[in-house]
Amino acid sequence: MTQFTRTPKQIEATKVFTGHFYTMFFGGSRSGKTFLAMRLLVMRAIKFKSRHLAVRLRFNHIKQSVILDTFPKMMEICFPDLPYTLNKSDWYVTFSNGSEIWFGGLDDKDRVEKILGNEYSTIFLNETSQMEYDAVTTVVTRLAENSGLKPRMLFDCNPAGKKHWTYQQFILGVSPETKEPLHDFDNLYGSIMMNPTDNLDNLPPHYVETLKGLPLRKRQRFLDGQFLNDVEGALWTDDMCERAKLRKRGDIVKTIVSVDPSVSSNQNSDECGVGVCGLDHRKNGWVMEDKTAVMSPERWAQTAVNLYHKHDCDYIVAEKNQGGDLVRLAIHTVDPTIKVKLVHASKSKFARAEPITVFYEEREESKDKRYIGHYDNLDELEEEMCSWIPDKSKESPNRIDWLTWGMTDLMLQQTQEIRIYIPD
Secondary structure, rough: OOOOOOOOEEEEEHHHHOOOOEEEOEEEEOOOOHHHHHHHHHHHHHHOOOOOEEOOOOOHHHHHHHHHHHHHHHHHHOOOOOOOOEOOOOOOEEEOOEEEEEEEOOOOOOOOOHHOOOOOOEEEEOHHHHHOHHHHHHHHOOOOOOOOOOOOOEEEOOEEEEOOOOHHHHHHHOOOOOEOOOOOOOHHHEEOOHHHHHHHHHHOOOOHHHHHHOOHHHHHOOOOOEEEEOOOOOOOHHHHHHHHHHOOOEEEEEEEEEEEOOOOOOOOOOEEEEEEEEEOOOOEEEEEEOOEEOHHHHHHHHHHHHHHHHOOOEEEEEEEEOOOOHHHHHHHHHHHOOOHHHHHOOOOOHHHHHHHHHHHHHHOEEOOOOOOEEEEOOHHHHHHHOOOOOOOHHHHHHHHHHHHHHHHHHHHOHHHHHEEOOOO
């Protein structure tokens, strides 16, 4: 087997880690941050008998991405002759010298209590852009093992917005809570940007080219590793969209297709907003799929019907200002059995969208608070949400429009503006 060779960026990152109490690896996707972090944990574990922790917001995420993927690959490449045992009951690895690496998620109270019952020499917080600062301050209290190793906290993330605690703490050097300068910042805190271009030898061909094709703000984050400014005046922020992707999903009990129709399909036409959203058993909303594109009436009607059957939807909701009878006719020409709701835009786009943002702002998840969550692969919708400025943006927010119609119907139930057509 070929001997593992660190990239220049990994060598530099290792020096940052060994020289600071708190270290953050931040940057783009597939830049080797997590791989290096797990290698560092193993290096420390085999030096002295000790205990270490790798934790993520969701246990299922760290199980799939680290325990069953990154960690065994890293061990095979970096430590092919080092035996270890994986305990699949409590999810920790044991080495021959008695050292342990524990894995956990912050989403399970029982598991968190078990994790926090131990003391550790190293704590690695994976994907910290997804974590609230309060949870981090709780975990750091367990960095208290007297093993002979200097205690170390390691963080990694794809950068979020500049309002996120990771930017405040590691880049600005201020307390995320008080905004006061951190004590002995230069000595205690270290950070380093690691991007895919620093890890080309370990990436699939054309991966970087794929990232170059992402929408601007996604490209800045996942390719260039930049912390993003919120767009002034936009109704949504990157933090709100990031949080939406991490919501706990209940059983989906109702689904609808939402359409913001277009009346033409030439190269200068607006896109037709088409997508699917749903409601779970706790009455939380879910944005499930976005199929917005420049389409003829025939094509968007077919797309809407296809989504209706794919997700076993209850009905299609569509904006009727662009010719209500024509909208209904276009859909029923494809499938005359489908229920259609037509809604009337009596308010501005801003006035319609603003009440929906409230469900994105909700931070806590409880029985008494409703929220909106996102499925994966909604990059273009999220890009529009975080960049559209009411009364200033020139482009029509067609993705936001279908989202607003659908979530208004599911979450706000403004039935006074809805006419229902149920075919015989």
